[in-house]
Amino acid sequence: MNDTVPNETALQEEVQLLLQAKPASLLHFGFFLISAVLVWGSVTFVPDFLRLEPLGRQNLSQVLFVHYGTFFVLLWGAILFFRTGTNRCDGSCDR
């Protein structure tokens, strides 16, 4: 019957795993924020430098949207990439 009750030790292990992952997640968040700012900078200044039609001249909202979109896709990509390798999902859990 012990197999049917929730395993206390396993639960504590899961919490410990989450706690260990916390500094890493902060790091990811910071990394992706910086990368998003860099992308924003590139999108705004590089086309101008290359004398192409600059996105920055469209308007600030469009630049912000490109920045947010890149950030969003990178963040979700990171979650997918890191969790695929680290979680111990046996098919019964979901992201």
Place this chain on the structure above:
Amino acid sequence: MKEAVAEEQNEVVREKAKTSITVSALMIAAAAVVFSVTSDKYIFLKSNGLYMENFSFDWASTVLMLSGFLSLTAFVLFVVTMDVLDRLLNKFAVGRQVDMTNYFYGYTSNPKYIGMLCLVMSVCTLVSYHSAGLAAYGLGLFLAVGYRYWFPEFILPSREGLQRVSHILLQGLRGLLIVAPLIVMIVDLL
């Protein structure tokens, strides 16, 4: 006893698959609607000569093409997900039931996840055709609200001070993600 637990878990997975099939169907419909609206607007742009056929950057046609591409990708991924979830309800050979169910359910995880990402992005890109600031606000809201869900927070007693500081910083950052597009929209209007 282990087999009994596995069987019980198997039933839970199959039960959840039934709900997921309904959700996937809704997502397929949403992706189809976004694709339909996007292609309509794109055809309108082309037929009215508003489409710029040169190398210079054109915001309207670019975001519409991107939205169409993303919604079509989401559509395909959700169709695959639904097909796999449907297969999950099949009866497999004795002794293979649990393995096969787990395999198929695990397989749906990535297409469902990427499909969701594509669908959110396609909707926001479509909104950006009308108002880029509003689309940025939507994404900012999604990021700010979803952050606590993607990265659950536990305060450790030994590192409470440090974690409180990081918590406050992150709260500020999340607030900024929502407020920034609204400020930018006002600035653009001026």
